Amino acid sequence: MSESILGVSDLRVRYGRVEAVRGVSFEARRGQLVTLVGANGAGKSSVLNAVSGLLRPAGGRITFEGQDVTRVPAHKLVRRGLVQVPEGRQILATLTIEENLRMGGWHAGGRAREAIDAMYARFPVLAERRGLPAGSLSGGEQQMLAIARALVAGPTVMLMDEPSMGLAPKIVDEVFRVIEEIRRSGTTVVLVEQNARRALRAADHGYVLQTGEVVQSGPADELLADERIIAAYLGGDGAVDQR
Amino acid sequence: MQQFLNGISIGSIYALFAIGFTLVFGILDRLNLAHPSVFAVSAFVGIELVERVGLSIWTALPVVFLVGGLLGLVIERVAFRPLKNRPDAHFAGLISSIAIAGMLIALLQWRYGPDTRRFPPGSFPGTDFEVVGARVTLVQVVIVAVSIALMVALTYLVTRTRLGRGMRAIAENPTAARVLGVNVDRVTAWTFAISSALGAVAGVLFAINVNTAQLGMGAAIELKGLAVIIVGGMGSLPGALIGGLLLGLAEVFAVEYVGSSWRDVIAFGLLFAILLLRPQGLLGARKVREV
Numbered sequence: 001m002s003e004s005i006l007g008v009s010d011l012r013v014r015y016g017r018v019e020a021v022r023g024v025s026f027e028a029r030r031g032q033l034v035t036l037v038g039a040n041g042a043g044k045s046s047v048l049n050a051v052s053g054l055l056r057p058a059g060g061r062i063t064f065e066g067q068d069v070t071r072v073p074a075h076k077l078v079r080r081g082l083v084q085v086p087e088g089r090q091i092l093a094t095l096t097i098e099e100n101l102r103m104g105g106w107h108a109g110g111r112a113r114e115a116i117d118a119m120y121a122r123f124p125v126l127a128e129r130r131g132l133p134a135g136s137l138s139g140g141e142q143q144m145l146a147i148a149r150a151l152v153a154g155p156t157v158m159l160m161d162e163p164s165m166g167l168a169p170k171i172v173d174e175v176f177r178v179i180e181e182i183r184r185s186g187t188t189v190v191l192v193e194q195n196a197r198r199a200l201r202a203a204d205h206g207y208v209l210q211t212g213e214v215v216q217s218g219p220a221d222e223l224l225a226d227e228r229i230i231a232a233y234l235g236g237d238g239a240v241d242q243r
Numbered sequence: 244m245q246q247f248l249n250g251i252s253i254g255s256i257y258a259l260f261a262i263g264f265t266l267v268f269g270i271l272d273r274l275n276l277a278h279p280s281v282f283a284v285s286a287f288v289g290i291e292l293v294e295r296v297g298l299s300i301w302t303a304l305p306v307v308f309l310v311g312g313l314l315g316l317v318i319e320r321v322a323f324r325p326l327k328n329r330p331d332a333h334f335a336g337l338i339s340s341i342a343i344a345g346m347l348i349a350l351l352q353w354r355y356g357p358d359t360r361r362f363p364p365g366s367f368p369g370t371d372f373e374v375v376g377a378r379v380t381l382v383q384v385v386i387v388a389v390s391i392a393l394m395v396a397l398t399y400l401v402t403r404t405r406l407g408r409g410m411r412a413i414a415e416n417p418t419a420a421r422v423l424g425v426n427v428d429r430v431t432a433w434t435f436a437i438s439s440a441l442g443a444v445a446g447v448l449f450a451i452n453v454n455t456a457q458l459g460m461g462a463a464i465e466l467k468g469l470a471v472i473i474v475g476g477m478g479s480l481p482g483a484l485i486g487g488l489l490l491g492l493a494e495v496f497a498v499e500y501v502g503s504s505w506r507d508v509i510a511f512g513l514l515f516a517i518l519l520l521r522p523q524g525l526l527g528a529r530k531v532r533e534v
Contacts, residue, residue, distance in 0.1 A: 054421060078424030090419035092412050103412050106405070106424045153424060 002030040004063075005188050006051070006082075006157050011060035013046045013212075020046045022212040023060070028157065028205075033179070033189045035220065037196040037234060038209035044192040045087055047209070048159050051190070052084040053077045064157065079107040083155035087162050087192075089146040093135030097126050100134045100145055104152030112152055119148040140171035147178055157188045164195050176202055196234040200224040208233050245377040246499045247492065252383040254491020255390035256449050260464055261471035261483040262394060263441035269478025270414040270434050273336045277318045278442050279461035279468065280344035285311050285443035286450035286460060287351055287360060294363050300451055304389065304444060311443020312436040318343055319435035324428065344461070352458055360456045367454070386448045393441055394484060400437070401480070410434055414478075474514045476527025485525055490514070 006028040013021035021043040028034040036044045049055040051062055053074035062070045064082050074084075092100050101119060105112025120127035123144050129137070134145055143163055150158060160179065164172040172195070179202060183189050193199035200206050200220040208216040208229060216229050223229055260282055267275045285307045292303040322339040329335050370381040401407040409430045412420040421427055449464070450456045471490055475482025490510055497509035517525065 052422070054418070073426075074421045075424045075426040078422075083424075084422050086419065086422045090416060090422060092415050092419055094415050095408070095411060099408055099411075102405075103408055103420075103423045103425075106409070149423070 002032075004028070005030045005065055006190065007061075007063040008047070008051060009061050011047060011050055011062065012058040013043070013050050013055055014058040019058070020212050021050065021057075024207075024209070024212070024214055025060075026207045026214065026217070028188050028190055030188055031183070031186055032204045033183045033191060033202060034205045034207070035191040035193060035199040035203040036207050036209055037193055037199050039233070040194060041211075042209040043212040044209055045161055046212075048084065048161050048190070048192050052082065052159055054084075075107075078153055081154065081156035082159070083150045083153045083157070084159040085146050085150045085161065085163060087165070089139075089142050091134045091137075091142050091145050091149070094133055096131055097134050097137070097145060098130040100149050101126075101130075101152050104149035106153070108152060108154055111154065115152040115154065119152060123148055140167050140174065143167060143171070143175055144178070147175075147182075151182070155187055157190065158182060160189060160191045162192060162194065164193065164198065172198070196230070197224065244375055246495050248374065248377050248379055248383065250492035250495035251488060252386050252491070253452065253495065254488035255387045256445050256452065256487075257464070257467055257471055257490050258484045258487025259390045259393060259441055259448070260445035261468045261475065261487045262397065262480055263438040263445065264468045265472040265475065265478055265480065265483045266397070266438045266441070267434060268472065269480070270410045271323075271431060272414075273323060273333065275318065275323075275340050275435070275438065276337060276465070277322060277340040277343040277347065278439065279465035280347040281311055281314050281318075281439045281442045281461075282446035282449070282464055283456070283458065283461035284314065284347050284351060285446035286456035287355055288443075289447035289450055290360050290362055290456055293366055300362065300366050300447075301385070304447060307443050307447045308440045311446075312440040314347075314443065315435040315437070315439025316432055318439065319432050323435070324431075348458055348461065355458075357458060361454050362451070367451075382451060386452055389444065389448060393444060394480075397437070397441065398480065406430065406433060470511060470514050474517050474524055476524030479524065479526040482524055482526035486514075489517075 004027045008027065009025045011021055011024045012019065024047055026034065026036065036047060038044055046055065050057040053072055056071060061068060064080065069077060092103065101116045102112060105115060108115060120130070125141055126145060126148060134142065137145060147163065163175050163179065167175065176198065179189060179191065191199055191203065200223055203220040206217065206220040206223045207214050208223065210233055215233060216223060264278050267273055288310055289303050289307050292298045292306055293300055298306065318340065322343045323336045326332055326335040326339060368381050372379050401410060409420065409425045412423065412425060413427055413430055417427055449460065467490060471486035472483050475486035493510040493513045494506050497506045501509060
């Protein structure tokens with residue numbers, strides 16, 4: 001078993017008086033794909049935003065590569081290799097595709113150029129339109145740009161928040177193919193998804209969240225095989241939980 | 244022709260001042276009302292540098308640029324950063340920057356008293372040129388050249404450099420910028436420093452142009468600067484340039500052909516007329532601002 005690269009214990013996130021995350025613990029081992037699944041409002045995104053440094057946790061501890069990073073701001077974590085692909089893609093629509101990718105390499109310095117060229121080779125559609133505003137891309141292309149932009153930063157752990165949201169089924173397949181490639185390249189991935197079945201099929205290990213707590217966890221194939229879990233927490237057919 | 248050249252020279256100072264104003268607004272969505280006081284302080288500092296330190300007015304310019312940049316850092320740190328997470332951060336920053344402006348002007352009055360100050364005699368080169376029948380002084384040429392050089396440099400910075408990309412990323416989506424690893428506080432501080440440095444150079448150029456520095460000079464240009472950035476299109480750098488030049492020309496021609504008491508009526512009347520035709524400003528994006 002490989003070492004733990006990202007550890008979260010007893011994480012708490014509060015918005016005013018509302019506690020959105022209530023003592024969540026999980027870990028990701030080097031090279032694993034770990035997924036946090038659960039309905040809308042279960043606290044998945046809050047967990048991810050606390051880990052990436054966008055939100056200040058109200059309590060708990062986050063370790064990355066063996067060091068405590070609980071209250072380290074986002075920009076320092078990106079430099080250290082903990083990179084997030086945020087919910088809703090958050091591409092910079094008025095900047096060009098090239099500029100978006102260069103923003104991905106904010107801390108990468110001279111390595112960025114090589115990484116950007118590698119992304120153009122992997123995603124030819126981005127290369128063709130590198131000089132155009134990123135807002136001119138379709139939703140699926142924007143998601144590819146968001147992923148490519150995060151990869152330019154050279155992540156050791158990639159946090160992905162709902163990468164399949166709002167995309168057509170064919171594009172979702174393509175997104176999951178890319179996620180699989182990223183994992184195979186050795187990058188650890190923490191994937192947050194409402195599309196539970198799909199995420200568990202791709203993952204090594206899964207955690208089921210409900211109202212801010214982990215209610216089930218285990219190897220992804222076991223969670224997937226347990227119809228009761230799917231039915232109880234992830235919606236009857238489990239394909240896409242819209243709630 | 245003579246009036247046209249005079250208008251360009253004063254207009255380029257307005258433009259430089261307004262570009263500093265609109266830079267902070269366009270990128271950070273904050274109106275820094277301490278900007279006019281930086282304009283005034285730097286005029287006095289410029290005169291002091293020439294009078295006491297013995298610099299020539301030209302070598303004083305880069306020093307004033309740095310002083311302005313430092314003032315910008317102080318303004319950001321004191322008036323804006325502590326309030327940035329408040330839900331009413333726009334309004335709070337507006338008020339706290341007015342307070343900083345009041346303090347800076349009070350310090351000026353304490354140091355220099357209420358009187359008008361001038362550069363010591365002989366500070367200006369007497370050189371002038373004939374340009375198609377009009378007389379242009381070397382001072383005017385330098386004012387326009389410095390303003391244009393700074394505006395070109397700023398445009399390069401914003402469109403071509405890493406810092407400029409960071410600024411535009413923050414302007415569009417601060418959360419995305421943070422996710423990408425941008426130290427938003429640091430880029431914000433740089434933005435204030437550059438904005439204030441431009442405002443400071445505008446202030447000392449203004450003082451050179453009329454050989455006068457007064458406590459009220461910041462207040463006098465404040466409304467003009469705001470009008471220029473509204474007419475140019477909020478946050479638009481080229482818009483502020485065009486707006487500044489237009490205002491300078493309108494003022495000079497109003498004084499020449501109508502009378503000096505009509506200057507503001509004509510100049511601001513023209514700006515209103517532009518807004519009636521183009522409510523979003525000359526180069527403003529046609530978008531509705533959220534909140």
